[in-house]
Amino acid sequence: MSDPRKHVTALLVAGALTAVLTGCASGTPAVTGSSSAAASASATPALTGTVTVFAAASLKSTFTKLASDFEAKNPGTKVTLNFAGSSDLVTQITQGAPADVFASADTKNMTKLTDAKLVDGAPVNFATNVLEIAVPPSNPASISAFADLAKPGVKVVVCAPQVPCGAATEKVEKATGTTLAPVSEESSVTDVLGKVTSGEADAGLVYVTDVKTAGDKVRGIPFPESDQAVNTYPIATVGTSKNKELAAAFVATVTGSEGQKVLGDAGFGAP
Amino acid sequence: MTFELDAALAARGFEVSLSLGPAETVAILGPNGAGKSTLLSIISGLLRPDAGKAVLGGRVLFDLAADRNIWRAPHTRGTALLAQEALLFPHLSALDNVAFGPRSAGASSSAARETAMHWLTEVDAGDLAARRPGQLSGGQAQRVAVARALAADPELLLLDEPMAALDIHAAPLLRRLLKRVLAGRRAIIITHDILDALMLADRVIVLEDGRISEAGPTRDVLERPRSRFAAGLAGLNLVAGTVSDAGVTTVEGMVVAGHHDGTVGPGQDGVAVFPPSAVSVFVTEEHGSPRNSFPVRITDLEPHGDQIRVHAGGLSADITPAASADLGLTPGMTVYFVIKAAAIAIYPA
Amino acid sequence: MNRRSGTGYTGIPPWIYAIAAAGAVFVLLPLVAMVAKVNWPQFIPLITSESSLTALGLSLRTSAASTAACIVLGVPLALVLARSPFPGQRLLRAFVLLPLVLPPVVGGIALLYTFGRQGLLGRSLELAGIQIAFSTTAVVLAQTFVALPFLVVSLEGALRTAGNKYEAVAATLGARPSTVLRRVTIPLVLPGLASGAVLSFARSLGEFGATLTFAGSLQGVTRTLPLEIYLQRETDADAAVALSLLLVAVAVAVVGLSYRRPRVEAAPEGAFR
Numbered sequence: 001m002s003d004p005r006k007h008v009t010a011l012l013v014a015g016a017l018t019a020v021l022t023g024c025a026s027g028t029p030a031v032t033g034s035s036s037a038a039a040s041a042s043a044t045p046a047l048t049g050t051v052t053v054f055a056a057a058s059l060k061s062t063f064t065k066l067a068s069d070f071e072a073k074n075p076g077t078k079v080t081l082n083f084a085g086s087s088d089l090v091t092q093i094t095q096g097a098p099a100d101v102f103a104s105a106d107t108k109n110m111t112k113l114t115d116a117k118l119v120d121g122a123p124v125n126f127a128t129n130v131l132e133i134a135v136p137p138s139n140p141a142s143i144s145a146f147a148d149l150a151k152p153g154v155k156v157v158v159c160a161p162q163v164p165c166g167a168a169t170e171k172v173e174k175a176t177g178t179t180l181a182p183v184s185e186e187s188s189v190t191d192v193l194g195k196v197t198s199g200e201a202d203a204g205l206v207y208v209t210d211v212k213t214a215g216d217k218v219r220g221i222p223f224p225e226s227d228q229a230v231n232t233y234p235i236a237t238v239g240t241s242k243n244k245e246l247a248a249a250f251v252a253t254v255t256g257s258e259g260q261k262v263l264g265d266a267g268f269g270a271p
Numbered sequence: 272m273t274f275e276l277d278a279a280l281a282a283r284g285f286e287v288s289l290s291l292g293p294a295e296t297v298a299i300l301g302p303n304g305a306g307k308s309t310l311l312s313i314i315s316g317l318l319r320p321d322a323g324k325a326v327l328g329g330r331v332l333f334d335l336a337a338d339r340n341i342w343r344a345p346h347t348r349g350t351a352l353l354a355q356e357a358l359l360f361p362h363l364s365a366l367d368n369v370a371f372g373p374r375s376a377g378a379s380s381s382a383a384r385e386t387a388m389h390w391l392t393e394v395d396a397g398d399l400a401a402r403r404p405g406q407l408s409g410g411q412a413q414r415v416a417v418a419r420a421l422a423a424d425p426e427l428l429l430l431d432e433p434m435a436a437l438d439i440h441a442a443p444l445l446r447r448l449l450k451r452v453l454a455g456r457r458a459i460i461i462t463h464d465i466l467d468a469l470m471l472a473d474r475v476i477v478l479e480d481g482r483i484s485e486a487g488p489t490r491d492v493l494e495r496p497r498s499r500f501a502a503g504l505a506g507l508n509l510v511a512g513t514v515s516d517a518g519v520t521t522v523e524g525m526v527v528a529g530h531h532d533g534t535v536g537p538g539q540d541g542v543a544v545f546p547p548s549a550v551s552v553f554v555t556e557e558h559g560s561p562r563n564s565f566p567v568r569i570t571d572l573e574p575h576g577d578q579i580r581v582h583a584g585g586l587s588a589d590i591t592p593a594a595s596a597d598l599g600l601t602p603g604m605t606v607y608f609v610i611k612a613a614a615i616a617i618y619p620a
Numbered sequence: 621m622n623r624r625s626g627t628g629y630t631g632i633p634p635w636i637y638a639i640a641a642a643g644a645v646f647v648l649l650p651l652v653a654m655v656a657k658v659n660w661p662q663f664i665p666l667i668t669s670e671s672s673l674t675a676l677g678l679s680l681r682t683s684a685a686s687t688a689a690c691i692v693l694g695v696p697l698a699l700v701l702a703r704s705p706f707p708g709q710r711l712l713r714a715f716v717l718l719p720l721v722l723p724p725v726v727g728g729i730a731l732l733y734t735f736g737r738q739g740l741l742g743r744s745l746e747l748a749g750i751q752i753a754f755s756t757t758a759v760v761l762a763q764t765f766v767a768l769p770f771l772v773v774s775l776e777g778a779l780r781t782a783g784n785k786y787e788a789v790a791a792t793l794g795a796r797p798s799t800v801l802r803r804v805t806i807p808l809v810l811p812g813l814a815s816g817a818v819l820s821f822a823r824s825l826g827e828f829g830a831t832l833t834f835a836g837s838l839q840g841v842t843r844t845l846p847l848e849i850y851l852q853r854e855t856d857a858d859a860a861v862a863l864s865l866l867l868v869a870v871a872v873a874v875v876g877l878s879y880r881r882p883r884v885e886a887a888p889e890g891a892f893r
Contacts, residue, residue, distance in 0.1 A: 085854065087853070087854045087855070088853075091853075091857075155753075155754065157836065160837065160851050160854075162851055162852070162854040162855040162856075163854050182838065183753075183754040183836060183838060184754050184835075184836025184837050184838050184842065185837055185838055185839075185843075185851075186832075186836070186837055187832075187837065187847075187850055187851050187854065191832070191833075194833075195836065198732060198736060198738070199736065199737050199738040200732070200736050200737055200738075200753045200754070200836075315792050316791070316792075317788050317791075317792070344791070344797075345788070345791035345792050346790075346791045346792070346793075346794050346795055346796055346797075346800075347794075348792075349794075350792060351792055351793060352788075352789065352792040354789075358785060358786060358789045360786060360789075360790075360804060360808075361808070362807045362808060371790065371793055371795070371803070372793040372794050375790070375793060375794045375795035375796070375799055376794050419793065420793070423793045423794050429792075
């Protein structure tokens, strides 16, 4: 067979396989004995299908673990995860991206979705997060308190006010009366952390959970004023979900005891 | 104050030695691919040979002997090159084009323009000064190109078939112009046209397959050619071989009888030369096997002036159209060329 | 299709026009969709806000600076690649064109590892008192890095097409190589250089990934228009769309006004081969 024909055949086969698999995946939703969204996963009879979860970037490691736990407990299910900035996710959902569950890094973005009538039922708060100062392990600028960040010559990087962690930063600035002069205002907390781990910045304001995830690449310096700006994380089933029972089951896992344990271990606060 | 050159370039099978006097013009003749353009490229510095040496008016242009490695860049050689294409800089006016050489030598803008205007007038192109190259005809552009080359005040002027791209009206004008400006100048001109050689060149060099096959004063070479190519250019038949009392014997054993000019003895290399008009064409061999009767196979028939030129066996014969029709000549036919011995000149090769 | 009188034979089969039209639609439709989403009543206030104007001004200044840098570095590079064969030339060309295929973020990371505080040159630069990170210089560096190949490719093509016959003539007329470059080579490829510069400018204007990774984002210092759009996207979709349209308009204006088709020249004969 000549090369072009080989390619066409391969494409056709791949196409057929994909069609078959998606057909299987979007099959009939699992029927469970209980219709309550709060039922714990282990009590329900077999759930099947794929649930697509859109979650804020700061939930990456925790939700990845919860997803694999969920799949292990419910064989025949698959959890597809999509991590991005909360407002990006809202844009995607409103433009029609297929999502079953949405977990936001703040209530503002969840409200955007509720206002667009794309939420099924009421959102549930499942975690909180506060800011922490992250410095390179050697702490070149000798930061020990929030006020140190405003010292001249310190290269501090923060989130831009338009994103949740930036809004929190502004709140802390107001609460402490210290105005920062950052060298950069990033659009995502991951970029802030990146500038600290690469050694470009003397300090950065990130979430407690980010410091924990970074391990020994950064040193975390908690500060008492951080509880002036608490970010609350809500989760909800998306109104356009095709598998609401499965979505509800996942939400239950997150809000239930094992979800809370995983979140707590990562540094999140109780909702 | 001569120009001397020795150069060899193995990749093109090129090996040439020549020299030029201070006011001499030499014409280089030869078939395509003979190495004529290679020669000019080497002299002007645009092509590097494997070995050789060139000296122009006391200045060494290049010397690639083992212990020396002198190579002058093209812009320091004092040679100016004129090609078939005028190659005038498209973004400059004719005047600025001609002024390019003087300005590159360091002249001020106004001095260069003055020189440029002088040369433009010399080539009868003074009224074209403000025009862009795109607005000039082929003949006009070549004249401006000549002015540009001369304005650079070269020690040696190199011309590569300058008339080749011109039509039959523009070519004679340029030829007359070149005759005027080349007088008293050292120049090498490559040409395919025998008229150029006769009008412009003091000497002629024939280049074939990268080597000089013949050289000498123009008239001598064209009246008594020694190489096939020169003979062809001069419109003569030439047969080469070894001289004997009978005449010239070719390698195939053919004997051409002619009158010896006394300068060559038996056993030496010689050529027998005769014009096509001295050849008679017969369809059958004459009785008594006359001398100089050669069977040849016709390859071509072409009109030549008011005669028909018959090409056969590497030779040419001129006969009247009526005779050609009577004999029923066609390509592929075998005929006999018969030449009177008196019309054949034999001299050294 | 009506043929206008005086037009020559194009040799294009009719069905090519259909596919070309589809291609044009594919490129134009997203732009049309974006224009349709613009909040027109708010448009002028949105694009004239302080942050927008600052971002636009910064974008134009840095793009102009990086285009200049591209010309200074790109012209010699293009000349060497087009005219001067040397061993390893193909390898050099491949590396020079690398930023064309590299994701800009990767370019930013590479620049960080070179000029960042802990980068290859970072420490030496810090000792010399030069801080590159988080500065406008970093933005210009990032833009130059991604835009240089555009200029080199464009100019190299023009140089190859032009050949070096005119340079050879100039040399035989007595012009030094620097004179040849100044009076013959550059003037003859000016159109190719100009279109290369325009492409570089447009690429610099739209540069995002490398800037974000390498330079950071601070209003008036490093937040160029694309970064401003990225940020506005979080809260104000109308502002993001308006600024996007502004960026498109500026780019189209610059490219449309200055991009010219390159000339094609025939091959030479004779001694200049």
